[in-house]
Amino acid sequence: MATYVKKDGSFEQAEPLSRDCPHCGANAQLIPLATPSFEAIQSARPRQVGIAFRCAACNEPRFGRATVRSIDTVRIELSSNITEIERPVQRFPYSYLPGAVETLFREALQCHSAGCVNAFASMCRRTLQAAVTGLGSNARLKWFELFKDVVKIAEIDEDTAQALETVLFTTDAPVPEIDANQAAILVEAIKDMAYQHYVRTAKLRAAMKMRRFFADEDDGKIASLDRHRAENA
Numbered sequence: 001m002a003t004y005v006k007k008d009g010s011f012e013q014a015e016p017l018s019r020d021c022p023h024c025g026a027n028a029q030l031i032p033l034a035t036p037s038f039e040a041i042q043s044a045r046p047r048q049v050g051i052a053f054r055c056a057a058c059n060e061p062r063f064g065r066a067t068v069r070s071i072d073t074v075r076i077e078l079s080s081n082i083t084e085i086e087r088p089v090q091r092f093p094y095s096y097l098p099g100a101v102e103t104l105f106r107e108a109l110q111c112h113s114a115g116c117v118n119a120f121a122s123m124c125r126r127t128l129q130a131a132v133t134g135l136g137s138n139a140r141l142k143w144f145e146l147f148k149d150v151v152k153i154a155e156i157d158e159d160t161a162q163a164l165e166t167v168l169f170t171t172d173a174p175v176p177e178i179d180a181n182q183a184a185i186l187v188e189a190i191k192d193m194a195y196q197h198y199v200r201t202a203k204l205r206a207a208m209k210m211r212r213f214f215a216d217e218d219d220g221k222i223a224s225l226d227r228h229r230a231e232n233a
């Protein structure tokens, strides 16, 4: 899949591009507004070009950079991977994470926000290692189950799933290089996994504790204690 700048001035994308918007927060389509000219690329032969888009949800301008793949006499091929210049700051309820995991996960998401996708990938593996350290082999398996869930629910294609599995779970080989599109999927995957593992569990337990408290109160266990206090006052 690629993007083309044609001699007649037209701009063709193989498929529409959607990204999280730093202005409105929506995952919305990027609609090309200003695209590089065929003549300008042909004469300057740059390695990369800039494209101005409009966010389909809020109309704010978005900017991207694409690699020039090939230049011929009728069309110029650009990579379909568009690197965003302004990226949304990734948010997460970090207070639910254990200290060591929180430090690494914060840095992982900061790398992603800064557009350092390979640093982000390496930090994802470190985050996961910190999350399972000292917890036995079952802990890693639990995270793997969460990953499999994400792949299934989000219908991630096999090649991407395999690449992300290597990033996260391989321990005896270096973290493979990933591109911007794979990073966009990885960030959603790891956020969901961390949410399921820490935030959901903590919230559910807190909610259950609260329910039990009110159930006990209805049964009179807690009310009777209050009454006892009142009678002795």
Ligand SMILES: [Zn+2]
Residues within 6 Å of the ligand: 021, 022, 023, 024, 025, 026, 028, 055, 056, 057, 058, 059, 060
């Ligand atoms: Zn927007």
